[in-house]
Amino acid sequence: MSSSQNLGGATRCGRVVGPTLDKIIKNAAWRKHTFLVSACKSVLDKLESLSDSPDPSSPLFGLSTSDSDAVLEPLLLSLDTAYTKVVEPALDCSFKLFSLSLLRGEVCSTSPDSLLYKLIYAICKVHGLGEESIELAVLRVLLAAVRSPRIMIRGDCLLHLVRTCYNVYLGGFNGTNQICAKSVLAQIMIIVFTRSEANSMDISSFKTVNVNDLLAITDKNVNEGNSVHVCQGFINDVITAGEAAPPPPDFTLILEEGASDEGTSKIREDGFLLFKNLCKLSMKFSSQENTDDQILVRGKTLSLELLKVIVDNGGPIWRSDERFLNAIKQYLCLSLLKNSALSVMSIFQLQCAIFTTLLRKYRSGMKSEVGIFFPMLVLRVLENVLQPSFLQKMTVLSLLDNLCHDPYLIIDLFVNFDCDVESPNIFERIVNGLLKTALGPPPGSSTTLTAVQDITFRHESVKCLVSIIKAMGTWMDQQFSVGESLLPKSVENEAPGDNYSNPNEEDGGTTTDHDFHPDLNSESSEAATLEQRRAYKIELQKGVALFNRKPSKGIEFLISSKKVGSSPDEVASFLRDTTGLNATMIGDYLGEREEFPMKVMHAYVDSFDFKEMNFGEAIRFFLRGFRLPGEAQKIDRIMEKFAERFCKCNPNSFSSADTAYVLAYSVIMLNTDAHNIMVKEKMTKAGFIKNNRGIDDGKDLPEEYLGALYDQVVKNEIKMSSDSSAPESRQANGLNKLLGLDGILNLVYWTQTEEKAVGANGLLIKHIQEKFRSKSEKSESAYHVVTDVAILRFMVEVSWGPMLAAFSVTLDQNDDRLAVVECLRGFRYAVHVTAVMGMQTQRDAFVTSIAKFTNLHCAGDMKQKNVDAVKAIISIAIEDGNHLQDAWEHILTCLSRIEHLQLLGEGAPSDASYFASPEAEENKALGFPNLKKKGALQNPVMMAVVRGGSYDSSAIGPNVSSLVRQDQIDNFIANLNLLDQIESFQLNNVYAHSQRLKTEAIVAFVKALCKVSMSELQSPTDPRVFSLTKLVEIAHYNMNRIRLVWSRIWGILSDFFVSVGLSENLSVAIFVMDSLRQLSMKFLEREELANYNFQNEFLRPFVIVMQKSSSAEIRELIVRCISQMVLSRVSNVKSGWKSVFKVFTTAAADERKNIVVLAFETMEKIVREYFSYITETEATTFTDCVRCLITFTNSKFTNDVSLNAIAFLRFCALKLADGGLVWNERGRSSSPSTPVIDDDAPNIHNFMEVDENISYWVPLLTGLSKLTSDSRLAIRKSSLEVLFNILKDHGHLFSRTFWIGVFSSVIYPIFNSVWGEKDLLSKDELCSSPSTYCPHSNGVSWDSETSAMAAQSLVDVFVSYFTVIRSQLSSVVSLLAGFIRSPAQGPTVAGIGALLRLADELGGRFSEDEWKEIFLAVKEAASLTLSSFMKILRTIDDVQDEETLSDQDFSNEDNVDEDSLQTMSYVVSRTKSHITVQLQVIQVVTDLYRVHQQSLLASHVTVILEILSSITSHAHQLNSDLILQKKVRRACSILELSEPPMLHFENDTHQNYLEVLQDLLTYNPGVSVELSIESQLITVCVKILKMYLKCTLFEGAELEETRQPQNWILPMGAAAKEAAAARSPLVVAVLKALRGLKRDSFKKYAPTFFQLLVELVRSEHSSSQVPQVLSTVFHTCMGPMMGE
Secondary structure: OOOOHOOOOOHHHHHHHHHHHHHHHHHHHOOOOOOHHHHHHHHHHHHHOOOOOOOOOOOOOOOHHEEEEEEHHHHHHHHHHOOOHHHHHHHHHHHHHHHOEOOOOOEEEOOOOOOOHHHOOOOOOOOHHHHHHHHHHHHHHHHHHHOOOEEEEEEHHHHHHHHHHHHHHHHHOOHHHHHHHHHHHHHHHHHHHHHHHHHOOOOOOOOOOHHHHHHOOOHHOOOOOHHHHHHHHHHHHHHHHHOOOOOOOOHHHHHHHOOOHHHHHHHHHHHHHHHHHHHHHHHOOOOOOOOOOOOHHHHHHHHHHHHHHHHHHHOOOOHOOOHHHHHHHHHHHHHHHHOOOOOHHHHHHHHHHHHHHHHHHHHHHHHHHHHHHHHHHHHHOOOOOOOOHHHHHHHHHHHHHHHHHOHHHHHHHHHHHHHHOOOHHHHHHHHHHHHHHHHHOOOOOOOOOOOOHHHHHHHHHHHHHHHHHHHHHHHHHHHHHHOOOOOOOOHOOOOOOOOOOOOOOOHOOOOOOOHHOOOOOHHHOHHHHHHHHHHHHHHHHHHHHHHHHHHHHHHHHHHOOOOOOOOOHHHHHHHHHOOOOOOOHHHHHHHOOHHHHHHHHHHHHHHOOOOOOOOOHHHHHHHHOOOOOOOHHHHHHHHHHHHHHHHHHHOOOOHHHHHHHHHHHHHHHHHHHOOOOOOOOOOHHHHHHHHOOOOOEEEOHHHHHHHHHHHHHHOOOOOOOOOOOOOOOOOEOOOHHHOOOOOHHOOEEEEEEOOOOOOOOOHHHHHHHHHHHHHHHHHOOOOOOOOOOOOOHHHHHHHHHHHHHHHHHHHHHHHOHHHHHHHHHHHHOOOOOOOOOHHHHHHHHHHHHHHHOOOOHHHHHHOOOHHHHHHHHHHHHHHOOHHHHHHHHHHHHHHHHHHHHHHHHHOOOOHHHHHHHHHHHHHHHHOOOOHHHHOOOOOOHHHHHHHOOOOOOOOOOOOOOOOOOHHHHHHHHHHHHHHHHHHHHHHHHHHHHHHOOOOHHHHHHHHHHHHHHHHHHHHOOOOOOOHHHHHHHHEEEOOOOOOHHHHHHHHHHHHHHHHHHOOOHHHHHHHHHHHHHHHHHHHHOOOOOOOOHHHHHHHHHHHHHHHOOOHHHHHHHHHHHHHHHHHHHHHHHHHHHHHHHHHHHHOOOOOHHHHHHHHHHHHHHHHHOOOOOOOOOOOOOHHHHHHHHHHHOOOOOOOOHHHHHHHHHHHHHHHOOOOOOHHHHHHOOOOOOOOOOOOOOOHHHOOOOOOHHHHOOOHHHHHHHOOOOOOOOHHHHHHHHHHHHHHHHHHHOOHHHHHHHHHHHHHHHHHHHOOOOHHHHHHHHHHOOOOOEEOOOOOOOOOOHHHHHHHHHHHHHHHOOHHHHHHHHHHHHHHHHHHOOOOHHHHHHHHHHHHHHHHHHHHHHHHHHHHHHHHHHHHHHHHHHHHHHHHHHHHHHHOOOHOOOOOOOOHHHHHOOOOHHHHHHHHHHHHHHHHHHHHHHHHHHHHHHHHHHHHHHHHHHHHHHHHHHHHHHHHHHHHHHHHHHHHHHHHHHHHOOOOOHHHHHHHHHHHHHHHHHHHHHHHHHHHHHHHHHHHHHHHHHHHHHHHHHHHOOOOOOOOOOOOOOOOOOOOOEEEEEEEEHHHHHHHHHHHHHHHOHHHHHHHHHHHHHHHHHHHHHHHOOOOOHHHHHHHHHHHHHHHHHHHH
């Protein structure tokens, strides 16, 4: 024999086998093992001569088949010896052969003669030697054999190998061996099923078992110190031994041969077989004789553990291959179901672990199974609050927490179960179950839990709820990130990513069902469809709940909502198939006697098929779906129909349905009698048979039949369906009041279960098996996957209430740091989800709750958990600020309170000291002492803080006068130290972070901060400015946002500044106005382009406060602020000029002189030095400037300001005329904005169609127009002068259209009371003083000088631009006519002069129609005057005349009442004025005629004569009214007034009329002939002569009436003489006129006036001139005519 170094020859197999055979020879017993030794020596000799010769069919590499058999034979013999020293080398050699892949081939039961088959069985057999080393060696060899890629161990051989390892585990020599066996089995499972996944023996890598993981649930008791380390090394050595071996040269060839189609299917077939047998092995149960078989339990446990390893490492094949998926459903699920009846904790834990993996990886193909197992395994335990098993429930809680690490799983559960009508509400029940656990057993209930266990449950359930809401948030973020990945990212869209972890990071990136099915949503339903399904399910559940209370109402509701069809068949189907219906209520409904329930009952019974059923089985089957009602009549109706149906299905069973009906009743009674414990004397079989005699149409049923029926009922109770709903009671304890959670906690019902703590009872398992069968009969419902985050809305609606209750109660009741941190995490995740989803109510509920838990409103009771809540609030503000919206108010309130408490702790003075009254100013400097150093100070503010208050109170605490105790102060100071954990930079970071908020978020943030600041400032006990200062800060931070966003922000800030600026607290108002000034200065640094309006909006708060503030200090401050801003930033002011001028306009009308003067000083500087900036970008600001200056002109404090303002208006006009508007010079690229017009300007529409540039004159001119009615003479004159100078100087710039507008809106309003008819009448009636003239409605008087100036200025303008404004002639003349008819002397003179000047200047340019317009205007003025005067005269009709009074009463003033005196005085005054006006009219008409008679036509003369005639007639009428004269005379006597010159008025009018007629005859014969002037002249002459004769012949007597000739003449009285003397000149003029007639004319008209001339001869004359002229007439005219 050669040396050991060369044993085995040159072959690879020889080098492995040779040393082993040599060792066997040495260790063998020579006598006992002679044959073995001989065989070994023979093989050694043979190996020396062999060399490697590849033979694919050989089981040993490099040897032929025959040589291989010879070489392996000694190993088999060695294993058969059962001699340890021989077996060990053989096992070691086998291990090397397997590890080095030197053995190859297929090992299966179909070839038992194969050496490999024998070798495997021999190796398995030697484990029973009872040696520790042998057991380990066997395990090592078997694992190496399975590990070898060139050995395919199949079928029963593989099962035998596994069984061997099982046996080592169950009966191992020690704990280490058992753990090794378990580890080997697990590794074998991984290898076998990894190959099945790859469908190949060649797998490049596979997972190595982690021994520690295998001991996580079981076998911890067999761990012998370093067993885990030893076993892990054992497994690693075997695996690495195979990896280190170099592959044989023909490795590829061999692999290809083994990779045929048949081989591939065999690999998976082996995996399927192994999985199936493991499931069966796990379902072995103990015999009834030995129920506590621990070996069997360990075997079941190991089987479940191996199954767990398989499913944990399973891949896509379990879903892609129907056979594997069905194996899970048929075998594994059945195993889980049967094992659920055991009370072994480890088995339950393994069930949960396996179910967890199934959920995570295979849920898409197991929807029905998940819907069954989840309630059975998880919810059943979770909802058991009173008597749960601690370990079991902890396992379930751990399972739920583990499930939540996969966000997709949580979403899928809700989508596929809670939104599926036919599935249980798994998600909802999870959340509610966790809430019940978190709140603990209800008060007063008995429980098996210890205090520690209860607290543990509470904390773990809260942790699960946190994991759920975190998973929801993670899924939501992932969906949004997927959507946003296609869009450009912005800074504002950055979501906080450091707080939401990857869903798979905690389980090592385990592949989930979602990962394997990225395209699973081929049948997916998005949120819209799911919403409909969810709504349908909720509605259906509502109907079921209503049915369980009132069946008829429930059916009506379900039919009306179309959840159930309206036919009896459809309702019956609903009652049979719908889960959740109360069995008792079903029975009650079926037994109703109404028509529709009866039809439903018939349809319900007819839906059963009792064909070939035993009568007892039929009843049992029938009553399985409902519980018989208690009322006999209802039972009778149901059983009657049952009997009819049974007989119909089984026509040969009974002779009639009556038999079945009676027998059914008898069976029901028997069932009650036999199984009711209250019945003491049970019915016997004989009694039962006796009771049923003669029921078959008088015949007896067979006794055997009845006896069998009796035995069947007695032995097996007919159990009717039990109610599914357990008694419920509400949680009713003091916690309901916590944080106002009553409504939330009332949503939760406490279900009292009667289940055992561990293990499901047989009835439950039977029920589940029936569900399995029913599910298998139905087609698998679709599994849905959604990507629409809208589904989270429905999930939140289900879960937010329980989560809020759980977090709030736990946080309130618990000071444990871990529990507090967990609850706060839950709050943060909940706020994140609800905020991002825009669920306002839920978001606000969570934010409000956590804000209350800060306890800042009651700092004296603050704890560490409250400080943690503050930190959570800050984190929420930073992370979810973009979605908080209205919830910002709660967060900012907390930040405000934190700052307040920190200031108190540092001893800083309260903000209230800055708002103190003057009496408290001396206390302002004192401040608060540092509370942390100096102890308490009985200060009202601090006492209020120490006492605390409610969360919603505006102040920190109530204003109670009692002092706080020292211990309260000390406790408060200690709590303030807790707040040192909150650094000031953390608070400031929230405000600084506002720069990153999105548009809607920053708007909501600003709005909330304004509310908080307002509540701070309005605090009755402790007003503060913290939030106000922060408002200014965030305005600075966000000022660079785009204009659209900033305008929205400023809209909110503007309203806030206005509201606070109008505060009654002067200090607050000053502070806010100064803050606004700072912002404005900052904002004005930015450039603004033309035609934008944002500067104006920015400065608008100044305007509003200026207009509404009642504080002079604030108004003065605003003026100074605006002045400073404008003068320092004048080049940047654009649209802001509008607000600037509005402020100064308001200041101009202020009641304080210093404000007016201050504002005007700035205004003066602006206009003088910076006028070009005013209109640089927008010319409409010119309008605002003008309006401002006009307002200054109305200042009542000093004329200097008003006059200077008017001068500046003139300056503005010059600028405007010279093109001083910079905007105009730049030209217009687009349509300019329309200038702002004064709202009060009349007839503004006249300007609207003119050019925009010209229209800027409008406010300037209308403003000056209004100033003409100022009560101050200097202002009136100055404004008139400036106005008409502007019109005269710059009128050439105006178009004809604009001039029309100027007249209607600027000039005419100055004189509107003059030329307007209605105004005239009203003014004539109101203005009783003849010395004043009122051109404006405000009643301001114009003196003569002003009137003359106005009239002359008007004429000047009209004359200057007559060509352009010629169309306004009639209106201008009307105005001047109004002057003429003025009762005051001054305006009349002015009007006459102006009208004459107008005629002088333009007379030669007037057309015929224009002249006629002039005269018609005068005529109209005269007629209006006459008509109005006659109305006045009628006012004295009721005054008594002198004829009704006695002589002594005539002059007695006492007999005249006061009203009559006033009336007469008024009439006398108006009469005088009237006479003056009429004479003025006569004068102006006469003057116009004489000056322009050559230009006048007959039509003009006609109007002139009509005017003269009407006035003359009026004068005669007035002077002829003797009653009027008497009354006037009496009034003048009483009032001591001069009488009106009525006679003079009459004479003058006739004189003028006569002169004009004579002039026409003399100088205008053509017109005279055309108008028959001679005839008119004769008429006038006759009228005058009659008037004269009336007063000279007979005082008051008629000349031609009933007068008898008298031969005597009475002398004239004094009055007649006076009248005659007054009329003498007129008579002389008449006589001269007659004398001047041509001879023919005189002769023609002589008969008309001859008699009057004769009467003149007879009359007495007071003037000698009359007879002289009369004589001349007779001599020169009458004489010659008579001579003819």
